[in-house]
Amino acid sequence: MKLTGSERSQIMTHSDIRAMTIECTKVNGINLAQGVCDLDIPPLVVNEAKKAIDEGWNTYTRFDGLPVLREAIAKKVRAYNRLEADVEKNIICSEGTTGAMFATCMALLNPGDEVIVPAPYYQYHVFTVQMCGGKPVTPKLGPPPAWKFDADAIQESITKKTKAIIINTPSNPSGKVYSLAELKALRDICVDNDLFCFTDEIYEYFVYDGLKHVSPASLEGMAERTMTISGYSKSFSITGWRVGYVHCHEKWKNTIGYVNDLINVCTPTPFQIAVAKGIEQLPESYYSGICDEYAGKRKMMLDACKDAGLHAYKPEGSYYVLADVSMVPGKTAKDKAMHILKKTGVGAVPATAFFPDSSGDAMVRFCFAKRDPVLKEACERLRKLNV
């Protein structure tokens, strides 16, 4: 399959999430459509960024990032993700998780390669595969609320052209946190079919109800084939700073690093320093603290959905709630999301954005990563839906 320039630009349509954001702005609504967290940045991280700029850390860095950030990330992935990590061999700092996924796909996929992206998926994963000339194949996870990893459906969708599988745990939009048993089934599929696994773990610190985040690369047989991708947009509330990374086997580091260099040159330098200091100096209680805070917001969101007459699926992780809106007027999820916006002034994403077919027609996604007063106001407004 050869992509021409114009076909590439067709893929590059505005995501549904951005489209809903535009609609929401038009009516001055509260935007629970976009996954932007507007919470406070840890003060230490802000101060270190200012200091880094003042101290002159404003020029390009090496393609894979400053040693201080690679060291901090290596230490963190060893302790939190249980992965082996060498500062020189295994870490590439990137322009956020998005840049990391793009560089990985660009580096490791050939045109025509098929990549399995279980649905519901994060749209960027699908678009990224397409932009790299690959073909996303989107078997479905089981029904909500469990969204069980369906090994049979995944296995059935594998062909000779399948090169990789993309997993997002905890997931946007479903909030699914892959269990160890599911990850073992995933591992068996990857090993039996010799597949790469690209994992997006950006919500790794947002896991509720005592569940644990497990990195697929930590399972036996997965280290060599898994690119573990994450970043600090969400954990430090710095979506605009663009700091993420790929952890991979040394075999892949230079290839991915080379593409990362071509696309981004480097991660913004002062923010590399600030994030490194944040990783090094923030205590574990910082992460458990934000997790508890978000668990509180999840409860606010779920309660409001219930009062509004919507059946919401309780997410195990991340900061999104998918809600059944079949009783809301409108034919499509977009109509229903527009009805909710017009009646209550709350923006949500039609869940068709997360499925290849009509499975998302009766669902919308709310993002609850908002400051409490804003979320409270959104919840009050949503209650007026009263379906």
Ligand code: PLP
């Ligand atoms: N991956 C997932 C699953 C997301 O939901 C988002 C943002 O909403 C991103 C990646 C973007 O991450 P970053 O800001 O690190 O590029």
